[in-house]
Amino acid sequence: MKPILLLVDLQRDYLRSPGLEPAAGLVTAQASRLLRSFRDLALPVVHVWTTVDRGRDQRMPHWRRMGKWQCEEGTDGHRPPAELQPLPGEAVVHKRFFGAFGTGELERVLNTLEADTLLLAGVHLHACVRASALDAYERGYRVWIADDAVASDDPLHAAITRRYLQERAAEFNSVDHWLRELGVGGSREPAASGDAEPPPLPVAIIGNAHVHRTNLCRITRQSPAREGFALATVPVADAAAIGEATGSARRAARDWAHSDPAARVRLLDDWADRIDADAGLAAEIARETGKPIRHARDEVAATAIQLRAIARRVCPDEQPGQDAPAWVRHRALGVIAVVTPWNNPTYIPAGKIGAALLHGNTVVWKPAPAASTVAVRLMRLLQEGGAPDGSVNLVLGDRSVAAGLMADPGVDAVTLTGSTAAGYAAQDICARRHVPLQAELGGNNAAIVWADADLAIAAERIAEGAFAMAGQRCTANRRVIVDERCRGEFLGLLAAAVARLGLGDSMDPGTQVGPLISRESRDRVAACVARARSRGLGITMPHGTSGVGDPCGIPGTEYFPTLVLADDPRDELVQEETFGPVLVVQRAANWAEAISRCNGVRQGLAAALFSGSPELQRCFLAEARAGILKINRSTAGAAVDVPFGGWKASGIGPPEHGSSDREFHTRVQAIYR
Numbered sequence: 001m002k003p004i005l006l007l008v009d010l011q012r013d014y015l016r017s018p019g020l021e022p023a024a025g026l027v028t029a030q031a032s033r034l035l036r037s038f039r040d041l042a043l044p045v046v047h048v049w050t051t052v053d054r055g056r057d058q059r060m061p062h063w064r065r066m067g068k069w070q071c072e073e074g075t076d077g078h079r080p081p082a083e084l085q086p087l088p089g090e091a092v093v094h095k096r097f098f099g100a101f102g103t104g105e106l107e108r109v110l111n112t113l114e115a116d117t118l119l120l121a122g123v124h125l126h127a128c129v130r131a132s133a134l135d136a137y138e139r140g141y142r143v144w145i146a147d148d149a150v151a152s153d154d155p156l157h158a159a160i161t162r163r164y165l166q167e168r169a170a171e172f173n174s175v176d177h178w179l180r181e182l183g184v185g186g187s188r189e190p191a192a193s194g195d196a197e198p199p200p201l202p203v204a205i206i207g208n209a210h211v212h213r214t215n216l217c218r219i220t221r222q223s224p225a226r227e228g229f230a231l232a233t234v235p236v237a238d239a240a241a242i243g244e245a246t247g248s249a250r251r252a253a254r255d256w257a258h259s260d261p262a263a264r265v266r267l268l269d270d271w272a273d274r275i276d277a278d279a280g281l282a283a284e285i286a287r288e289t290g291k292p293i294r295h296a297r298d299e300v301a302a303t304a305i306q307l308r309a310i311a312r313r314v315c316p317d318e319q320p321g322q323d324a325p326a327w328v329r330h331r332a333l334g335v336i337a338v339v340t341p342w343n344n345p346t347y348i349p350a351g352k353i354g355a356a357l358l359h360g361n362t363v364v365w366k367p368a369p370a371a372s373t374v375a376v377r378l379m380r381l382l383q384e385g386g387a388p389d390g391s392v393n394l395v396l397g398d399r400s401v402a403a404g405l406m407a408d409p410g411v412d413a414v415t416l417t418g419s420t421a422a423g424y425a426a427q428d429i430c431a432r433r434h435v436p437l438q439a440e441l442g443g444n445n446a447a448i449v450w451a452d453a454d455l456a457i458a459a460e461r462i463a464e465g466a467f468a469m470a471g472q473r474c475t476a477n478r479r480v481i482v483d484e485r486c487r488g489e490f491l492g493l494l495a496a497a498v499a500r501l502g503l504g505d506s507m508d509p510g511t512q513v514g515p516l517i518s519r520e521s522r523d524r525v526a527a528c529v530a531r532a533r534s535r536g537l538g539i540t541m542p543h544g545t546s547g548v549g550d551p552c553g554i555p556g557t558e559y560f561p562t563l564v565l566a567d568d569p570r571d572e573l574v575q576e577e578t579f580g581p582v583l584v585v586q587r588a589a590n591w592a593e594a595i596s597r598c599n600g601v602r603q604g605l606a607a608a609l610f611s612g613s614p615e616l617q618r619c620f621l622a623e624a625r626a627g628i629l630k631i632n633r634s635t636a637g638a639a640v641d642v643p644f645g646g647w648k649a650s651g652i653g654p655p656e657h658g659s660s661d662r663e664f665h666t667r668v669q670a671i672y673r
Contacts, residue, residue: 008122224290246410252390443605465634
């Protein structure tokens with residue numbers, strides 16, 4: 001193999017594109033890692049730049065129509081950021097249009113280097129990266145794409161492009177994966193956690209039977225608390241296993257849709273009872289995900305309460321009146337694909353599965369790999385309660401399994417909780433298939449603290465809401481917008497409240513802030529903070545100064561809670577959800593500026609106001625653009641039986657829970673006679 005790194009259009013003008021996802025800082029950091037590694041390995045690098053000569057006006061025709069001047073030779077916007085500047089001897093290929101091969105210059109360079117594999121990073125995935133990948137494929141090159149080092153200002157188009165290329169011309173994987181392929185960072189397999197190898201997980205549970213196969217790819221899950229120790233080896237389901245699971249659910253669908261609603265209620269109540277009675281479930285959550293045991297116990301209790309609340313919402317169809325020309329009934333959708341994250345490994349899936357079952361649907365569930373052991377345990381509790389064969393099926397694996405499941409013709413609807421990128425991928429698949437989609441896609445949640453609030457209470461609640469579970473929940477406080485009249489006093493109280501939060505072993509009941517889910521997550525958060533520091537932002541770490549720490553004395557993936565002062569509403573840390581223990585603090589000169597900053601991100605899951613003023617509370621409830629609003633409470637958490645869903649980029653389709661469950665899990669039929 002003779003790999004070459006191809007950096008496509010990583011120029012300042014492109015990186016300044018509004019709406020770029022992922023953000024420019026994240027893409028630049030990942031591309032820089034690739035560039036450093038290729039240089040360390042003495043592997044060739046080619047920089048591809050769009051170059052416009054104003055004198056000859058070489059703009060693309062649509063740029064001329066738009067009056068757009070970009071990537072002009074000799075301007076700051078034409079060159080890449082400092083960390084991506086070419087070194088002497090590295091080839092720079094100039095292009096006018098989309099594809100890197102358009103002028104013939106790149107082909108001559110590659111022939112000289114005798115390359116056979118191209119690793120692409122750059123922008124925009126849906127345009128120049130796509131064109132370059134297809135041209136490389138046509139010329140016989142093996143094409144790799146660094147999935148976390150490409151970005152687009154049209155993210156739905158990018159999701160379509162990712163699927164299209166992956167099915168035909170290119171392999172997508174993370175920067176970490178491709179560096180391992182090149183031998184960077186070693187290939188040491190983590191040791192087992194204990195004296196014996198962890199028991200093998202099934203690739204699927206189909207028709208209440210565990211399915212084991214040997215000829216599959218596998219993911220080794222490392223402990224968040226003890227880096228280098230293996231918790232489980234997760235098999236990645238193939239198309240055959242996915243098809244068997246959806247087939248099982250479809251065979252069970254008719255009988256379950258016509259089953260007695262009272263039987264469905266009994267099943268959910270029994271599942272809740274078994275979850276309550278499972279003394280080891282919380283410890284399993286803490287061990288597998290690193291969630292502090294106190295929060296894991298809270299989650300288990302809330303899961304059971306939620307299932308009972310769902311069961312109480314069984315709702316018979318209206319009966320036709322004697323003189324009514326028509327009546328309405330609600331019919332089950334059929335087979336629902338349930339795709340869930342690792343951070344609430346019982347509460348989120350039980351809420352989705354319970355609602356689907358109550359309304360007469362069957363399920364195929366794909367949990368996140370990092371919660372696979374908990375998922376198998378949760379399935380066992382459901383089966384022990386008498387779930388009919390095929391009513392709920394499980395497939396394990398990575399995001400390719402989720403995509404395959406959503407695309408399976410046996411699936412009638414999809415409910416998903418995940419990242420923004422996962423939401424775009426699901427939109428692409430479900431739109432092509434004309435099936436309903438419900439997606440909860442996280443938040444970048446702000447709390448406004450006004451001068452008339454009880455500042456000590458606000459500080460305590462926001463600290464807990466931001467940093468409990470290391471900030472790894474979608475409703476966590478990511479931002480706090482502070483009335484400038486009380487900013488100094490509040491910052492002191494906030495830092496003190498954060499310092500009082502317990503760090504340590506997830507199994508210790510006193511721990512509130514545990515590890516992040518993986519080394520990659522920890523390093524991503526650390527890099528975000530490092531970039532913030534390089535931009536001159538004020539940073540406070542009440543528990544220490546390094547950020548990375550091992551408060552339990554065991555090397556793991558901990559990161560100290562961090563406060564970042566970022567008044568620029570355009571800053572990367574303001575606009576992007578870190579999903580880690582980082583809280584951004586912004587000042588507001590007046591109410592108009594405060595609510596503008598609260599609403600000034602693309603997400604809209606939760607928002608909060610700390611103030612005793614009835615007038616400000618009315619203004620907040622009228623003006624805040626989020627699906628969940630709170631008064632004098634942290635943004636974190638939600639009631640079990642109230643609709644839960646975000647606005648803007650935080651949600652697609654109906655909310656989850658409460659009265660919204662029937663809206664998504666059934667379809668309406670009007671009957672005339």
